[in-house]
Amino acid sequence: MPREKRQKKLNRAEKADENRKALFKAAAHVVGNYGYAKASIGRITQEANLAQGTFYLYFESRQDLFDQLLPAITDEMMEHIKSRLHGAADFFELEERGATAFFEFMTQDKCFFRILYETDLVSPKAAHYHYSLAAQKYSEVLRRARAEKQLRPLEDYEEEVLTYMMIAARAYLYQHIIAANQTDGDVVKRVVKAYINILRNGVGPRVDAGEPGKRINAGQGAS
Amino acid sequence: MPREKRQKKLNRAEKADENRKALFKAAAHVVGNYGYAKASIGRITQEANLAQGTFYLYFESRQDLFDQLLPAITDEMMEHIKSRLHGAADFFELEERGATAFFEFMTQDKCFFRILYETDLVSPKAAHYHYSLAAQKYSEVLRRARAEKQLRPLEDYEEEVLTYMMIAARAYLYQHIIAANQTDGDVVKRVVKAYINILRNGVGPRVDAGEPGKRINAGQGAS
Amino acid sequence: MPREKRQKKLNRAEKADENRKALFKAAAHVVGNYGYAKASIGRITQEANLAQGTFYLYFESRQDLFDQLLPAITDEMMEHIKSRLHGAADFFELEERGATAFFEFMTQDKCFFRILYETDLVSPKAAHYHYSLAAQKYSEVLRRARAEKQLRPLEDYEEEVLTYMMIAARAYLYQHIIAANQTDGDVVKRVVKAYINILRNGVGPRVDAGEPGKRINAGQGAS
Amino acid sequence: MPREKRQKKLNRAEKADENRKALFKAAAHVVGNYGYAKASIGRITQEANLAQGTFYLYFESRQDLFDQLLPAITDEMMEHIKSRLHGAADFFELEERGATAFFEFMTQDKCFFRILYETDLVSPKAAHYHYSLAAQKYSEVLRRARAEKQLRPLEDYEEEVLTYMMIAARAYLYQHIIAANQTDGDVVKRVVKAYINILRNGVGPRVDAGEPGKRINAGQGAS
C-alpha cells in the first residue's frame, strides 16, 4: 500500500515535472521563433499540448515564466559547456573548447539569442543573471590564467574589457557567421581557430624578429 | 504673392517634416525603453504630441514604422561616426576614433541596442540593413589597412571573424561596461584604450618575457 | 457519478448552444434593424448579454457570423413554411399556404429583408444559398404541378420567370403592403387571395364577359 | 465686361455642377459596387478626382449625399422609362415597353439594386421616394387601363397587389435572370415576353383546350 501510494505520488510528481518541462520547452520554442510579444499563453500551451488554464498551475503569470525561462536555459548551457572543458591545457585551449561547446549548444537551439536579447526587456533580472554568470565564469578562468602566466600582463580595465569582448565574440560570431553558414560543416572549427588566433596575438603588425629596434607603423602617419 | 505662397508651402512641408521626425524620435524613445511590443501607436503619438490618426499620414502601418526606424537610426549613427574619423593615422587610430564616436552616439541615445536587437524580430530586413552596412564599412577599412600593411598578415576567415569581433565588442562593451558606469566620465577613454590594446596585441603571453619591447606599442599606456 | 458527469457535460453543451443562439438572435435583430454596417460585435454581444470576447468563441470573425446568419434564418424559414404545407390540394393551394406561412414568419421576424438584401453584399455566398434554395423548392413544386396538369402549359422561359415572379411577389407584398398594414389583422388573408387570383388568372380582359364560368376557379372569391 | 463676367460666372457654375455630378457618379459607382458601408468620403472623392474637403462644398455630410443619391438615380430612371413608352397600344404593351426600358437602364448601371436596397437602411426617406413614385406611376397607368377596359375587373386589393407584383417582378427578374445571363443578347426579350404572358393570362389551367378563341391572346405563345 505505501509503495503504491509512493508510486502514485511519484507519478504525480513526474507528471507535474513533465508538464513544467513541456511548458518550458514550448515557451523556448515559441519565444525563440516568434518573440515574446507573440508568445501568448495560448500558443505556448497549445505547443505543449496542455490546456490554457493548466499554465497557471505551473507559473504564476506570463511574467513569471519569462523570469524563469532564460535562467533555465542559461543553466543548461553552462552545464553543457562545463562538460566539454575538462582537460584543457591552458587558457586558450579552454576558450577554444568553451567557444566550440557554446556554438554546439546554440546549434541545437537556434533561438537562444532571440530569447536572450528579448529577455533583456521583459525580464531584466533574468538577463542580468545570464550575463553576470557568464562574466563570473570568465573572471574565474582569467584569474587562474593570470596566476599561471598564461596571459601577458593585463593592465587596468583590460580584464573586464577582455571578458566582454569574449562574451560578445561568441554571440556575434555565432549569429553572423556560424548560423549563416550552417551547411558548412567545418565552419565552427575555422571560426574558432581564427578567433583564438586573434585573441592570442591580436592583429597588430609583427616586429621583425631580426630588427628589434624597428617599429612597425613608424612611417604610418603619412597615409 | 508668390513669395507668400512659397513661404506657406514651405511651412507645410516643414511641418510635415517636423511631424515625421517627432514620430521617429518618439518611436525610438518608446521602443528603446519599452520594446516593440509595448510601442503602441497611442504611446508613440502621445509622445510626439500628435493624434493617433496622424500617425497614418506618415506611415502606412505600425510595421512600416518599424521597418524604417532602425535604418534611420543606423544612417544617423554612421553619419556621426564618419564625422569623427577624419585624420586618423592608421587602422588602430581609426578604430579608436570609431569606437569612441560609437560610444558617444550610444550615450546620446541609450535605447539603441534594444531597438537593434528587437528589430531582428519585427523587421529582419531593417536589422539586416544595419549589420550589413556595419560589416561593409569594416570590410573597406580592413582592405585598406591590409594593403598598407597596418595589420599582420591575416589568414583565411580571420578578416571576417575580426570584423564581427569588432562589431560585437563595440556593442557589448557599451552595454555592459560603459552604460553601467556612465557616471565615470573617463570610462569611454579607458575602455577604448584597453580594447585597442587587446585588438592590436592580443592577450597571449610574450614569447620572451625579458624583451617587452618586442611588440610594438606594448607600452602604449605611456602616451 | 457518471450520471452527474454527463449531466454537467450536457449543461456545458447546452450553455454553449444557448450562447450561440443568443448571438444569432442578437445579430439578426441588430443587422435587421441597423444594417450590417452598424452591426458591431459590441452591439451584438451586448444584445446577447455576453462579453465581446465571447463572440470569438462561437464565430471566427465578424465575417464568419455574416456568412452563417442568413443561411440559419433561411433554414428556419423553410422549416416553418414546410410545416404549413401539408395537405394542400393543388399548386395554387400550396402557394396560398406557402405565402401565408411566409408572411407569418416575416411578421415574427420583421427584419428578415434587411438581412436578406444586405447579405448580398457582405456575404454573396450566403445570399446565393438563400435564393437558390428558394428557387429549387419552387422548381420541384412546379415540376409536380405541371405533371399533374394543375397549370396551363408553360412555354420556354415561363417556368423560370414564374419562379422569380413568385419569390419577388412574396418579398414585395410583404414589405410594401403587409408590413405597412400590420394593424389590419386580415391583411395577410386578403393579400394572399388577391395574389393567388392574379397568379391563377392573370389580369387580361375576359373575351366573353357573359361566360364567367369559363375559367376554373375564376370566381374563387365565392369560397 | 458684363459678358466676360457672366462668362466667368457660368464657368464657375458649370464647374460646380460638374463637380457635383462627378461626386454623384462616383458615389453611385462606389456604393453600387462596395455598398454604403465601404463608401467612404475618401473613396468617393478619389473616384471623382477631387480632394476630400471638396466633398463638403457640395454635400452637408455623408448622410446628405445618401439622401440625395437614390432620388437622383430614380428621377433619371423614370425619365428614361418615360421616353420609351410613347405610342403603346394598351396596358400590356405599356408594361412590356416599361419593363424593357427598365432592364435597359439597369444594364447600364448594374449597381442600381445595391443602391436601392441599401438605401432603405441609410436613408429610408430616399427609399420611400423611390417606391412611392413607382407605385404612383403604376397607379395612374392602372386607372387608365381599367377605365379603358384593358384589364379584367379587379377585385378589392387586387390593384395594389398587382402594382407591387409588377414592381417586384421587374426587380427580381432583372437581378436573378437577366443580370445572370447578360451574355445572352435576347434574354431581355424572352423574359419580358414570358412575364407579360403570365401577367395577362396567369398560370391556371385552361378549362377547355378546344376553344382557343376564348381568351384574348391566349395563343400568343405560338409565335
Next chain:
DNA sequence: CATGAATGAGGATTCATTCAT
C-alpha cells in the same frame, strides 16, 4: 490536478469632419 469557457481591457486601423492654407 486539468480543463477550456468567459471575460474585458488594450491596441491597430479607418474614416467623417474641420480648418488653415
Next chain:
DNA sequence: CATGAATGAATCCTCATTCAT
C-alpha cells in the same frame, strides 16, 4: 472655391487571467 493635413471617435480582434466543472 479647393485642398489635404489633422483629429479622435469607433470598431475588430487578441489575449492574460479567472473560475466553474
